[in-house]
Amino acid sequence: MQSLYDLLKKHHQEQVLRFVDKLNPGKSSELLHQLEQLDFDELDQLIDEYVKHSPEMKIPADLEPAPFFPLKPETAGREELYLQAAARGRELLQDGRVAVLTVAGGQGTRLGFDAPKGTYPITPVKRKSLFQYFAESVLRAGTKYDRELTWYIMTSKLNNEETQEFFEKNRYFGLNPENMIFFTQGTMPAIDYDGKLLLADRNSLALAPDGHGGTLLALRRSGCLDRMKSDGVKYISYFQVDNPLVSVVNPLFIGLHDLEESDMSALMLAKTEPFEKLGNFCISNNKLMIIEYSDLPEHLARARNADGSLKFIAGSPAIHILSREFVSELTREGRLKLPWHRADKKINFINDRGELVIPAEPNGVKLESFIFDALQLADKTLVLEADRAEQFAPVKNQTGIDSVESCREMLIERNARRLERVGVKVPRAPDGKPAVKIEISPLAVIDDEDARSYCQAKNICELDSSVDNVYLT
Numbered sequence: 001m002q003s004l005y006d007l008l009k010k011h012h013q014e015q016v017l018r019f020v021d022k023l024n025p026g027k028s029s030e031l032l033h034q035l036e037q038l039d040f041d042e043l044d045q046l047i048d049e050y051v052k053h054s055p056e057m058k059i060p061a062d063l064e065p066a067p068f069f070p071l072k073p074e075t076a077g078r079e080e081l082y083l084q085a086a087a088r089g090r091e092l093l094q095d096g097r098v099a100v101l102t103v104a105g106g107q108g109t110r111l112g113f114d115a116p117k118g119t120y121p122i123t124p125v126k127r128k129s130l131f132q133y134f135a136e137s138v139l140r141a142g143t144k145y146d147r148e149l150t151w152y153i154m155t156s157k158l159n160n161e162e163t164q165e166f167f168e169k170n171r172y173f174g175l176n177p178e179n180m181i182f183f184t185q186g187t188m189p190a191i192d193y194d195g196k197l198l199l200a201d202r203n204s205l206a207l208a209p210d211g212h213g214g215t216l217l218a219l220r221r222s223g224c225l226d227r228m229k230s231d232g233v234k235y236i237s238y239f240q241v242d243n244p245l246v247s248v249v250n251p252l253f254i255g256l257h258d259l260e261e262s263d264m265s266a267l268m269l270a271k272t273e274p275f276e277k278l279g280n281f282c283i284s285n286n287k288l289m290i291i292e293y294s295d296l297p298e299h300l301a302r303a304r305n306a307d308g309s310l311k312f313i314a315g316s317p318a319i320h321i322l323s324r325e326f327v328s329e330l331t332r333e334g335r336l337k338l339p340w341h342r343a344d345k346k347i348n349f350i351n352d353r354g355e356l357v358i359p360a361e362p363n364g365v366k367l368e369s370f371i372f373d374a375l376q377l378a379d380k381t382l383v384l385e386a387d388r389a390e391q392f393a394p395v396k397n398q399t400g401i402d403s404v405e406s407c408r409e410m411l412i413e414r415n416a417r418r419l420e421r422v423g424v425k426v427p428r429a430p431d432g433k434p435a436v437k438i439e440i441s442p443l444a445v446i447d448d449e450d451a452r453s454y455c456q457a458k459n460i461c462e463l464d465s466s467v468d469n470v471y472l473t
């Protein structure tokens with residue numbers, strides 16, 4: 001204990017031991033274990049670089065917009081490539097070469113929901129949770145491609161138990177539990193503005209998940225990469241837990257990644273305005289990178305092409321395909337150096353009297369790494385344009401932009417368009433919005449092809465406009 005105290009004193013962090021004398025030995029072991037995991041020399045550096053100072057993002061002088069494969073192929077050659085890619089993607093799915101990965105380790109602070117975000121009841125009619133919606137999509141994809149998919153879910157130490165209990169209680173929503181793998185990401189200690197480690201409790205540091213960049217090392221440390229290898233998985237279909245619109249597996253995207261021999265690929269959306277809160281796909285030194293919206297200089301954000309479109313138009317919805325071998329290579333030594341990003345947050349802590357303090361304003365810094373920083377470490381990357389209305393409706397807040405409200409509206413709208421595309425008449429209000437709330441179960445429909453056969457089989461030509469809700473299952 002004396003040597004630990006000396007080490008902490010040397011690094012000006014001895015305050016974390018101020019309650020240890022009053023704890024029984026069993027209780028203090030958690031804190032001692034957490035402290036043993038920390039590299040205090042590295043921590044000193046991080047505190048100096050990210051807490052005491054706010055690092056300025058250095059924008060490379062040669063920054064250019066990233067090229068991308070457009071949503072609609074503009075030449076016959078490209079059209080042929082897209083057809084081949086979609087066919088290749090389906091083949092890879094049928095051969096069991098693709099695993100699904102959802103990152104669900106975040107704390108969802110903006111949503112203000114007191115449970116793992118994936119358990120949030122999101123769908124417009126049935127209020128299915130995000131997890132249920134994905135589970136049913138994974139189940140349907142498994143049936144469609146005649147090959148059960150394995151679904152990896154990354155949690156954090158803070159929500160792992162609750163997440164697993166949720167799935168158990170709901171009998172994995174019909175999925176085979178053997179093909180559902182939960183793994184936990186790492187944590188980083190939260191630090192106050194004086195550079196001191198905070199305590200969440202007398203016997204625990206205030207720890208926060210280490211960002212979605214933590215996925216890569218967590219895949220290795222948890223043994224998931226080994227399992228993928230022995231299952232014959234080549235590609236990982238990666239998405240975030242708060243975007244129910246995403247295709248859990250997208251044959252075109254997977255196939256293109258394969259045909260182009262990409263290490264890490266990304267979907268992109270056309271930004272609606274210069275400062276939209278999406279990361280920007282850029283190129284510097286021939287490497288693909290994402291520059292956060294807050295870091296892109298104003299003159300670049302506003303720059304326009306001759307036709308008036310934004311020069312830096314490509315925004316990131318955080319949907320990727322990763323090659324298993326690329327992740328394996330990156331994490332070979334059991335280490336991976338991605339840059340840290342500083343997030344100013346309200347961090348609950350206990351004060352000198354041992355009382356819990358719930359701050360009203362940000363009182364410290366959490367350090368996170370971001371998965372998109374791995375793009376710069378890849379030899380081959382590609383970006384494919386997606387239709388926002390079909391693929392992206394993140395749930396970050398209760399109301400307003402990127403909210404529960406906007407997500408439900410977009411789910412309804414996508415369902416309406418999907419039905420209209422296959423010839424179903426959907427009642428619309430004078431403002432053009434669907435006049436009924438429409439929910440379609442992913443157990444029946446995950447794409448337009450499914451919608452067509454479903455509506456034909458059920459003989460659906462028109463939706464009843466006299467009801468409030470329509471649920472198709």
Ligand code: UTP
Pocket residue numbers: 103104105106107108109110111117154185209210211212214239240241242368396
């Ligand atoms: P966000 O950056 O939106 O964070 O995560 P969040 O924790 O969900 O929400 P706020 O910022 O506290 O309101 C985007 C995705 O990355 C996952 C989240 O679960 C979400 O799917 N994520 C984020 C992790 O898995 N681990 C992390 O450490 C951070």
